[in-house]
């Protein structure tokens with residue numbers, strides 16, 4: 001049996017230090033996936049049993065939402081103990097078994113490092129509020145006698161909070177919180193806090209996790225007269241963290257959750273010496289916007305605005321995740337547009353976003369769902385697939401906060417959908433029960449058995465993505481087509497190229513397509529049919545059709 005230290009020294013998976021650049025990440029919540037012990041809540045044993053399903057889909061890394069002890073008032077982002085497993089999800093040994101089994105199948109595991117804040121139930125906070133003002137323990141958090149400081153900092157959970165300060169009757173002082181008031185922010189000016197967080201990093205890296213998602217990373221420090229986001233002190237801390245991790249745990253990846261404009265998000269790469277990855281938040285709503293408007297302008301704009309990034313870094317791109325579809329990185333007019341078009345019912349809106357899943361957002365139109373996936377997989381960045389979206393699961397806007405996009409995974413058409421043997425009244429959340437998204441219509445068993453399903457489409461894109469390294473790290477150029485309603489990109493690396501064409505309209509389009517790299521005739525990599533002759537330089541696109549073809553420079 002390998003020791004923890006042995007595993008840490010050996011690194012985790014394989015020998016490629018930049019594995020994340022061509023990964024395909026699957027985001028999953030332990031509690032939503034599979035319940036092994038019949039209590040109505042998904043757990044690590046259930047997740048481990050489903051690893052063959054994930055391996056068969058072709059993804060290469062699993063990102064787990066927080067699974068630590070927590071009062072679960074923010075679904076686990078309110079951590080009460082950083083180095084244990086919530087008993088509902090199993091034991092630490094169950095986690096280790098999961099990790100081991102994932103690694104055995106060549107899958108990497110990314111976990112959450114929620115470093116900006118804790119739950120108010122965390123012993124650090126309980127100790128802080130009782131410690132004398134000004135003491136090292138009190139200063140684990142950020143306190144003030146008045147709620148007026150740092151007034152330039154925006155409120156993120158606008159629908160729930162009116163201030164970033166909350167009164168603590170025990171400490172008889174206000175404490176700072178960027179999210180829910182039950183999530184006090186840690187004080188990174190206190191060296192003891194920075195050391196405590198490194199112990200958390202040690203714990204999970206020593207167990208062998210491959211990557212850490214740094215939750216809410218822009219908000220670590222507060223400074224008067226600033227918006228308290230993206231401060232130089234935060235970047236300095238990240239450089240220290242990176243040095244620390246690199247020196248001890250080879251091939252681990254740090255992923256920045258920085259919901260920021262491209263230039264600020266790119267700053268989290270540093271000079272290749274901060275985070276290895278960062279989410280590309282501004283791209284996501286513009287994929288939906290371009291599709292709805294039938295116009296490539298939002299996409300051109302966002303790529304134009306995105307700076308070049310260091311060689312060893314990579315963007316993480318996504319269509320949906322466990323949060324609301326955030327509209328923070330758009331203009332107020334664009335936000336109104338997105339709300340009007342994609343969230344006509346006010347219950348679909350939350351904070352500055354939309355709490356719906358991929359398939360309902362696109363009216364369950366399989367052509368448009370596939371089109372968005374095709375853009376995600378052919379544009380730069382490492383794509384993330386949110387659990388359930390590979391089969392086009394629905395959402396439930398009746399549920400509180402973001403719970404409507406976190407419902408149980410639908411494995412089969414049986415009444416319990418194969419999620420749990422418990423009576424549904426005991427489940428952590430109700431199953432989606434209204435057609436066309438109920439388990440009778442949307443489930444894994446049906447889609448894995450049907451070659452024309454969304455599952456198989458996505459699986460095919462994953463195969464193509466792996467077979468074409470130019471999609472992971474190649475440069476991207478827009479191709480002129482004579483139509484503003486077609487998004488055509490050329491990805492090039494060394495002597496390889498891949499062209500992906502997307503018809504953003506519900507109408508047939510005849511386009512011109514000429515680029516010097518293409519010589520001869522080409523088959524569509526998705527449908528397998530002959531589609532393009534370079535000499536003719538024309539392409540016919542069916543409504544919302546997506547076409548990929550590829551070649552090498554020395555061809556012809």
Ligand code: GLC
Pocket residue numbers: 074077078114179215216257322323
């Ligand atoms: C991140 C998470 C979100 C959580 C918040 C506060 O934005 O994605 O789910 O509520 O941080 O921890």
